[in-house]
Amino acid sequence: MDFPLFHLDFMGNRMLIAVVAIIHVMINHPMAVGMMPLITLMEYFGYKTGDQRWDKLAHKILFVCFIVTTTAGALTGVGIWLSISLVNPYAIGSLIRIFFWGWFTEWIVFVLEVCLIMAYYLLWEKMRARPQKLNHIRIGVALSISSWLTMGVIVAILGFMMDPGDWTTPGKSGLITGMLNPLYLPQLAFRTPIAMVGAGLFAWFLLPFYVKHDIAFRLKAIRFISIWCLCWLPLLFVGALWYHDRIPTMMQGNMDVAIATQQWAGKSQSLLWITWVSAGVVVVTVTAGLLKPKLIPRVALLIPFILIIALLGQFERVREFIRKPYVIGNYMYANGIRVKDYPLLQKEGILKYATYVHVREVTEENKIIAGEDVFGIACTRCHTTQGVNSVVTKFDNLYGINTQWDSTAMAAFIKGMHNIRPFMPPFPGNDKELDALVAYIQHLKATGQTLSGMQSTGVVIAPPMPSNNRIPLSASPAAVTDVIPQ
Numbered sequence: 045m046d047f048p049l050f051h052l053d054f055m056g057n058r059m060l061i062a063v064v065a066i067i068h069v070m071i072n073h074p075m076a077v078g079m080m081p082l083i084t085l086m087e088y089f090g091y092k093t094g095d096q097r098w099d100k101l102a103h104k105i106l107f108v109c110f111i112v113t114t115t116a117g118a119l120t121g122v123g124i125w126l127s128i129s130l131v132n133p134y135a136i137g138s139l140i141r142i143f144f145w146g147w148f149t150e151w152i153v154f155v156l157e158v159c160l161i162m163a164y165y166l167l168w169e170k171m172r173a174r175p176q177k178l179n180h181i182r183i184g185v186a187l188s189i190s191s192w193l194t195m196g197v198i199v200a201i202l203g204f205m206m207d208p209g210d211w212t213t214p215g216k217s218g219l220i221t222g223m224l225n226p227l228y229l230p231q232l233a234f235r236t237p238i239a240m241v242g243a244g245l246f247a248w249f250l251l252p253f254y255v256k257h258d259i260a261f262r263l264k265a266i267r268f269i270s271i272w273c274l275c276w277l278p279l280l281f282v283g284a285l286w287y288h289d290r291i292p293t294m295m296q297g298n299m300d301v302a303i304a305t306q307q308w309a310g311k312s313q314s315l316l317w318i319t320w321v322s323a324g325v326v327v328v329t330v331t332a333g334l335l336k337p338k339l340i341p342r343v344a345l346l347i348p349f350i351l352i353i354a355l356l357g358q359f360e361r362v363r364e365f366i367r368k369p370y371v372i373g374n375y376m377y378a379n380g381i382r383v384k385d386y387p388l389l390q391k392e393g394i395l396k397y398a399t400y401v402h403v404r405e406v407t408e409e410n411k412i413i414a415g416e417d418v419f420g421i422a423c424t425r426c427h428t429t430q431g432v433n434s435v436v437t438k439f440d441n442l443y444g445i446n447t448q449w450d451s452t453a454m455a456a457f458i459k460g461m462h463n464i465r466p467f468m469p470p471f472p473g474n475d476k477e478l479d480a481l482v483a484y485i486q487h488l489k490a491t492g493q494t495l496s497g498m499q500s501t502g503v504v505i506a507p508p509m510p511s512n513n514r515i516p517l518s519a520s521p522a523a524v525t526d527v528i529p530q
């Protein structure tokens with residue numbers, strides 16, 4: 045409401061964040077957080093045994109990770125912040141104030157991580173000689189710690205968004221309470237081992253390319269990596285159980301749709317089975333890698349990594365979804381409106397308090413354009429008009445494609461949508477705005493029109509209130525009581 049509407053009508057705003065964030069996690073977890081300690085360990089093993097093949101393998105794997113993490117990894121990392129601040133500036137505005145020092149620290153550690161990975165990779169040959177080698181390994185250790193720390197800080201924010209815990213209690217809204225939210229440690233206890241296992245499986249994935257002819261060494265490497273994975277797998281199992289156990293009950297209710305979308309929600313159990321089977325395949329292959337490395341064909345080394353990446357992607361998707369209807373648990377809905385501001389807005393209307401809308405009050409003449417504004421504020425963080433998760437298709441599914449939808453039924457549905465579909469926030473506006481929204485959605489169906497964000501159409505600023513009594517929301521009674529720690 046206080047920012048011009050950014051909107052992608054074809055792919056949807058959620059999809060933009062999802063694509064960038066999931067690619068980032070798929071790179072960052074296995075190739076940075078997990079791989080740096082594994083490479084350092086391999087280098088150390090080579091140093092201890094005097095077998096140069098370990099050193100060479102570690103160096104080659106580092107080359108791939110160095111290139112991927114400093115290009116696609118770093119770009120998608122920045123891309124996440126860019127995309128979320130476009131799609132939900134309200135959420136990021138709150139989070140950056142609560143976690144300012146957390147982010148600040150993360151940024152410093154990230155810069156350190158980039159410097160260390162450059163030093164680690166670029167000095168590999170120069171520091172090969174014995175006395176220096178140990179120092180080089182120490183760089184690897186420092187790099188491993190800093191890679192893990194960057195994740196360690198960000199996970200606090202991700203946990204907070206799911207469940208802020210005591211932070212919402214008056215007087216407790218400090219940084220430390222926010223960091224130590226109920227989901228922080230369980231989520232970290234899950235992500236750390238999944239990153240480590242992912243790294244092992246990525247190293248497996250690279251083996252057929254990097255150790256083509258020296259079969260004896262390939263078998264050794266398969267066993268070495270299997271042991272690495274098997275050390276982390278029990279921790280992953282415990283972390284997953286702990287994390288699952290701490291997910292608030294309300295969010296558990298979203299699980300079916302989160303796993304499989306509403307259309308396939310009934311099939312979520314089958315999809316869950318696929319998840320278990322994939323996890324089983326990973327466990328069986330790494331155990332076989334330890335006991336009978338000879339039995340593992342080269343191509344089989346590729347499969348577990350693909351599976352773990354798919355699992356990681358699905359896990360991120362589910363995490364993002366189950367948090368709904370909130371973007372910050374119990375504090376701010378996914379549409380960017382604070383829970384506390386709802387009573388005021390539902391009474392007086394959202395248009396009155398919005399800055400970037402065409403009209404301030406709904407009339408018979410301006411119904412469609414007012415409805416567009418209301419749709420922009422209340423629905424576009426999750427729905428498009430005609431693209432992915434299109435609102436027209438959703439109503440088609442409810443009331444039929446070739447029928448005239450009943451306005452009263454639509455209005456009743458939207459008014460109670462948070463009860464029927466708890467992953468949607470309640471409708472934030474007043475009754476007139478609800479009418480306008482219904483008229484707009486029917487207009488979308490009739491005309492097939494789409495909605496463009498203000499990044500394409502230019503920014504629209506609302507006219508002043510005719511009665512000149514508009515109060516900025518930040519000074520409204522509901523908002524004044526709401527103190528965000530600086």
Ligand code: HEC
Binds near residue numbers: 423441465469
């Ligand atoms: C927090 C995100 C979010 C917001 C905000 C949101 N929705 Fe939804 N809505 C969803 C999701 C997710 C689905 C289910 C998608 C699926 O899996 O098919 C859905 C489904 C629907 C459905 C189909 C329900 C059914 O039972 O089949 C309708 C209709 C709908 N939304 C309308 C709206 C309208 C109108 C608004 C704005 C006032 C809105 N939604 C706001 C996320 C949201």
